[in-house]
Amino acid sequence: MKKKFTVVAVTLLVTACNATQVSKVEVIEPSHPKNIIMIVGDGMGPAYTSAYRYFNDDPNTAEIEDTVFDRTLVGMSSTYPAPVSGYVTDSAAGATALSAGVKTYNGAIGVDVNKQPVETVLERAKSLGKKTGVVVTSQINHATPASFMAHNVERGNYNEIADSYIENYTNYDFVLGGGWKFFIREDRNLVTEFQDLGFQYIDEYAGLATLQKDKPVIGLFDEVGLPWALDDSDPSRLKTMTKAAIKHIENEQGFFMLVEASQVDWGGHSNDIAAAMGEMRDLAMTLEYLEEYVANHPDTLVVLTADHSTGGFTLGSDGKYSWLPEVLRNMQHSPSKIAEKLLDAEITQEYADELFSFTLTAEELAQLKEAKAPSQEEQQLDSKGNPYADTSANIQKKALYTAAKHIVDKRTITGWTTGAHTAIDVPVFAFGSQSERFNGLNTNTNIANTVFSLLGDKSK
Structure with a gap:
């Protein structure tokens, strides 16, 4: 009996091992994700994600619950710009590092220190046949989105940057944010020009439900940036726009999307902790939605970081051990x-x-x-x-x-040290296909260059 049992056990073990091997072969991860979503929490240094943990905590439980930021944290990144600008970056140089893998001067939009245009990951994705999307809570020609979509020697050239979107309209399939002021002007109506080029235009969130999937989209929902999340008609507008964007640009070739929680930075500049936490909650809800999306679409990569930290925000101030x-x-x-x-x-x-x-x-x-x-x-x-x-x-x-x-x-008991940026390292979060590539300490250009490698070579 013992011998028979041993033979049966060994047979079952071998069968199980073979089944495991077959299973492993079936789930081998591709080296290039089909879809890549880059998220920038503008100004979101580590104090903001720590604060969100305590802000989000359930006071009725003894434990402090983890947040989506806690469970997706994979590393840190330095943020310094090109030497000509020292150690503290602005959003333009920071975003260009994340979009093009190039250290440049403060104020540069998609150009290097010699003011020459550099290819961005959005442009690379489009050249590979992927659809592209941009969702931000600032105006769509602000520093971060512009550094993925345009090339200009100075971030403050808002009208020039907006005009360049028309010149390069084939690069964009779905763009949402604010910016009426820069796109509907006395000298030029860029919205009408986009419509003439075949774009659908919407100016309120309700319009997201009526879009045709086979036409590109531009949506502008306010004069400059959107209202604070606390004041907006949709307090989770970043999540709402992100869901609409993905639904629209999903396709067989895959997509690349930039999402920016723009106004975490604005809360830091204003030293406004209430507004900043409203923005962090909107970003957290967006990430939670993306966790669900990746669970159902494992060929998708999500990577989130900040371009810098803003405000010198501290949890606790005036010598008090409390927040x-x-x-x-x-x-x-x-x-x-x-x-x-x-x-x-x-x-x-x-x-x-x-x-x-x-x-x-x-x-x-x-x-x-x-x-x-x-x-x-x-x-x-x-x-x-x-x-x-x-x-x-x-x-x-x-x-x-x-x-x-x-x-x-x-x-x-919140403290602030500045109304500007600081040079501290910022957190990096990633999940989905090839997310382990972002583990450990990075510099911001490494993040972009890793995304370039995951997109693949144009010549292939």
């Missing part, structure tokens, strides 16, 4: 929107509490009233018939915005 994000979880408006509403109404306890979604102290309420009160200088300007009638209101709105941010900072 208290609970007030942020219930906020329904950005501090900017709160300032706008308080400017047009009487500042009462009830109204202020409603706008902030927490009860203000007498001191906090007094700070808001003081910020709104016109200064002597403003009163003198108005009494002298100042032709710029909104000067006083603009100053008051800025003062209210600053006061609102300070209230939130003090409540959360």
